[in-house]
Every structure is written in structure tokens, then in C-alpha cells.
Amino acid sequence: MKKVICSAxxxxxxxxxxxxxxxxxxxxxxxxxxxxxxxxxxxQTIEEQTHQCFANIKAILDEAGYxxxxxxxxxxxxxxxxxxxxxxxxxxxxxTEKMPARLCYQVAALPMGAKIEVETTAxx
Numbered sequence: 042m043k044k045v046i047c048s049a050x051x052x053x054x055x056x057x058x059x060x061x062x063x064x065x066x067x068x069x070x071x072x073x074x075x076x077x078x079x080x081x082x083x084x085q086t087i088e089e090q091t092h093q094c095f096a097n098i099k100a101i102l103d104e105a106g107y108x109x110x111x112x113x114x115x116x117x118x119x120x121x122x123x124x125x126x127x128x129x130x131x132x133x134x135x136x137t138e139k140m141p142a143r144l145c146y147q148v149a150a151l152p153m154g155a156k157i158e159v160e161t162t163a164x165x
Contacts, residue, residue: 042064042065043062043063043064044062044063044064045059045061045062046059046060046061046062046063046068046101046104046105047059047060047061047104048060048100048101048103048104049078050078050100050103050104051073051078051097051098051100051101051104052073052074052076052077052078052081052097053078054071055074055152055153058071059071060101061101061104061105063105066164066165067162067163067164067165068101068102068105068107068111068161068162068163068164068165069162070098070101070102070160070161070162070163071160072116072118072158072159072160073094073097073098073101073158073159073160073161074094074097074151074152074153074155074157074158075089075090075091075092075093075094075097075155075156075157076093076097076153076155077093078097078100083153083154083155087124087127087128087156087157088127088128088130088131090155090156090157091127091128091131091132091157091159092131092134094157094158094159095131095134095135095159098159098161102161102163105163106165107163107165109135109136110139111163111164111165112136112141112161112162112163113141113142113162113163113164114141114142114143114144114161114162115132115141115142115143115144115159115160115161115162116143116144116145116159116160116161117132117143117144117145117146117157117158117159118145118146118147118148118151118157118158118159118160119145119146119147119148119156119157120147120148120150120151120155120156120157121147121156122146122147124156124157125145128145128157
């Protein structure tokens with residue numbers, strides 16, 4: 042059975058999709074942009090943007106009863122692959138052991154002029 046997950050502590054979807062879907066013990070979190078849900082702003086630096094993405098992911102994980110320890114895969118989209126080392130430093134704040142599988146690549150552009158977007162899959 043499919044369940045829609047929506048957290049008021051994460052930004053609303055900017056298109057026709059859900060923040061997350063839970064199905065059969067797996068949580069599929071849509072790509073999270075670094076949008077502050079309280080005022081719609083995006084921080085300036087890649088480090089700040091990465092932290093905001095993870096704050097949004099945490100809000101959705103919490104809403105669904107999951108945690109970062111349940112994450113099995115992340116997909117990281119960057120507007121500039123030169124930010125790879127900087128995002129890795131922030132990423133390591135959230136995943137300290139039993140790291141999830143990950144894909145990270147540069148894209149031509151991201152919505153709202155963001156430098157990063159992170160998609161997450163978690164399993165109980």
C-alpha cells in the first residue's frame with residue numbers, strides 16, 4: 042500500500058509530486074532543494090545549502106518515523122561538480138557509519154537556482 046508523507050517542517054513540493062511516498066517499508070523522499078520552509082529562501086553557500094537540504098530530509102524522515110540510520114541510498118545533484126569536496130564534509134555530519142549507497146553528479150541546472158538537490162531512499 043502507498044502512503045503519502047508530508048511534513049510542514051519541509052518545503053512544499055513545487056510541482057505535481059509528493060514530498061515522500063512510503064510503500065512496503067521503504068520511504069522514497071523526493072529530491073529536496075535547499076529551501077527554508079519558513080520563508081522560502083535559499084542560503085548562499087554550498088555548505089549552507091547542503092545543510093538545508095538535510096534539514097528538509099530530516100523533517101520528512103521524522104514525519105514518516107524514519108531516521109538517517111534507515112537511509113540506504115542518496116542521489117546528490119550538483120550545479121557544479123567542483124562543490125563535491127565541500128558537500129562531502131557536510132554529508133559526513135549526517136552519515137557517520139554504515140554509509141548509504143550514493144550517486145553524485147553535475148547537472149546543467151537545478152530549480153530555483155539551487156546549487157544542490159538531494160534525493161533519499163530509506164528502509165525499515
